[in-house]
Amino acid sequence: MTEGVIPAAQSAPARNMAWVPGGTFLMGSEDFYPEERPVRRIAVDGFWIDQHPVTVAEFRRFVKATGYRTVAERPLNPADYPDADPALLVPGSLVFRKTHGPVNLDDYDNWWEYLPGAYWQHPEGPASNAGGRERHPVTHVAYEDAEAYAAWAGKQLPTEAEWEFAARGGLESKAFAWGDEFAPKGRMMANTWQGEFPWQNLNLDGYEGTSPVKSFPPNGYGLYEMAGNVWEWTSDYFTPNPGEAIGDGTCCAPSNPRITSDDSYAVGQPSEHIPRRVLKGASHLCAPNYCLRYRPAARQGQMIETSMAHLGFRCIIR
């Protein structure tokens, strides 16, 4: 495929996918969190990408066709969680609990609760139902759930470089997927958290939780939700020093880099034996006072078996 030539829409290999032409870009940022540094020149080939995160309706089709059970629905192996209360080793997932006032932001147990019976179909536990949210992104998916869906759909998960290139929408070195201003002319461009996390949600964007896909404007490649709504899995292992892992691009831009090192463990944490992969894009729970990560360069390491109320994914085809 010639670089820069956008194939006609009808040649898309699947519905609701957009072509990202590939090229060379400046990945990372020096202006926010240390794990985004250094800015490095990276090249990626063109690829097709889902225009929005996989929705509840799409995930339901996969489950109906295959009988697949997500990680959150399966019993846990006590050997994997030596420090855990055995009473909590039942199927479930992490749900968000708004607090009544300001709390210590160093301890995410203040707002994340492991809730038995929570999974994609029951996002807030057994009494809740995703049935009314068919157009919302699916949530509570662990890494292998995302991979299983992708394999079924004949797709792949993006690398971090592919995801970030797509999120930038053709703009160079901008803070956000749409430019440098968070809310140009006062217009909200993504579903994030306005106000003081985790107790005061001002809801200026109209959504307290997840939002239907395509509720906010697309970026330059016609992609939705590359900022906010749900975090999205990528296939790269997490390293806090991405420049070291793939070189800084001063001599030449690394092409289609993949972080495959398993130097991704959170040493010293209770789950230090579980590898982490990179999440991108941030979610409806990300706020300036805690996590200003609804930006293409932002990244977070997440243990691969974790499922959460603000965690989803989208796929690509190379």
Ligand SMILES: [Ca+2]
């Ligand atoms: Ca919001």
Ligand SMILES: [Ca+2]
């Ligand atoms: Ca997102």
Ligand SMILES: [Cu+2]
């Ligand atoms: Cu966040």
